[in-house]
Amino acid sequence: MKTAPDWLRLARNHDYRLLWLGQTISTFGESIYQVAFYWLAYEMTESAWLAGLVVFCASAPYLLFGLIGGVYADKWNRKSLMLFCDLIRAVAVAVVPALALAGMLTVWHLALIAFVLTSARCFFHPSLNAAVAGVLDDDTRALGVSLVEGGFRAARLIGLALGGILIELWGADQLYTIAIVTFFVSIGFVVPLRNVGHAEGEESEDNLLGALGGTLRFLQGHRDLFWGIILFGVGLMFVTGLERVALPHVADQNWGAGASGFGWVLAMITIGYVFASLVIGRLQIKNPSLYIFGGWALWGVFFAALGLSENIWIALSFALLVGAVEAVVDIPLVVLIQTKTPGNRMGKVFSMWSTIAFIGESLSALMIGALISQSTAPAAFIMCAAGTVAMAIFGLIASRSRASDEPQALEGGKS
Structure with a gap:
């Protein structure tokens, strides 16, 4: 049937x-x-x-x-x-x-x-x-x-x-x-x-600190989950400030496109994300860490290309790619969390991810602002791209599953 x-x-x-x-x-x-x-x-x-x-x-x-x-x-x-x-x-x-x-x-x-x-x-x-x-x-x-x-x-x-x-x-x-x-x-x-x-399932910890500690121990037992979540905050520290601090500067000073150009770049990033998410949903992801950290490396490279673009039209093309690889990072990580996390820890794992992401975003604006003030916006794009690629390589190595971990494919849709 x-x-x-x-x-x-x-x-x-x-x-x-x-x-x-x-x-x-x-x-x-x-x-x-x-x-x-x-x-x-x-x-x-x-x-x-x-x-x-x-x-x-x-x-x-x-x-x-x-x-x-x-x-x-x-x-x-x-x-x-x-x-x-x-x-x-x-x-x-x-x-x-x-x-x-x-x-x-x-x-x-x-x-x-x-x-x-x-x-x-x-x-x-x-x-x-x-x-x-x-x-x-x-x-x-x-x-x-x-x-x-x-x-x-x-x-x-x-x-x-x-x-x-x-x-x-x-x-x-x-x-x-x-x-x-x-x-x-x-x-x-x-x-x-x-x-x-x-x-679903019984809580094994009765107090707040015990629940958080138990969830942290659970994550430490799954390297792909642990490093995917921890390094997500590090990655955002490199890229979020580029979007919120460096891009407005480049749109105005380098491309002469002003606020409207900045808005169009953000819109193209979102469009790239939406279309890529529809494609990723049809894939069978056998190695989610490869997608997650490979996506981070490309995210840094494409963001650098976006910031170094000579005009707004080239920038819009790279903005689409930035949005697409952002989806390559996000969606496999969400599926990985849902697949490996038991129901009685699901909320805690997602909240840890959100909190780590918030910390990375908050530090990013300060870091990128300091980089631009001490050098230039294009230099900030290059340095952050290098940092993102280095983080991605470390993540690929650190998240390698233990021999006892069972390989598990994360299946997408099949018509």
Whole structure:
């Protein structure tokens, strides 16, 4: 009997369908909120230092709750936790347009609300990632992850593009109402979930430190997972600052393309990611570490080529390649985590990954800014490419499985 194509099996998967639709729409709303938040932080402050402090409030919760969120995503009912976090986020976001209409909105209100939103996110996303892992089987996992990641990136691209336009039409403070709607849409899609609840398996640790320590020991027993997650933060330290600090400089000073050129480069990176994710979902990945660290090496090389491009048109071509190899890193790592991690540790492993990624991103802006101030933007691209390639080579060597580890293929879709 001929089996249905994997994409059709995913479409018939009740819980996967709800999670994908609800969170893709929610990601769109979050992206619009981010545009509005950054613009209001810029508009309502009179110094770069104050604006930076406000933006930091949106990131600080990862330092406090990044690891804790994963512990409770594995300990509590994931569906209930997602609903509670969405409700908290919807109420918090609603405060901004209400205060703006009353003429009472201040920059410190923005900072406090951003802190609350990110705190809820620290608990929501480990629950979401673990929930997605739980509703996929091995045959559809790679394609399912690819569609989730690609859908989120596409929604983010549309949200960022529309955000700037809608600010001109409605004002940044009123854009928060779109985020309110999308959070309630997310709630509407989470409520009917049937097979998302408590993590499978019993918790072997009773306290927070014991749970985190047990998860770290679990990762140390799987070299590919351990080094894939740890070096992800190192890789982001090399490339994130290039995107956020060096690219605007190059777009303006070298290509003469200004802010619009920078925006087009970011859009092409996202487009490359979305298309590559659809291709990767169809592959059978027998050696995920080769994809992950090979992708990191290419990520550094293509980013250097992007930064050294002579004009915006050449840069756009390399931006597509940068986005594509980013997907080559992300998707096999997500599938590897879902495949090797037991259900009662899934949230903690994803939260460790998110926290390490946050640390890498935070350090990257400081590092790239210092490199550019001491040398030039093109030199920063070259040095970071060299660092990324060196990290990738180390990762390939360090992640070699022990002889006792069973080789395992991560299967993509098969029609």
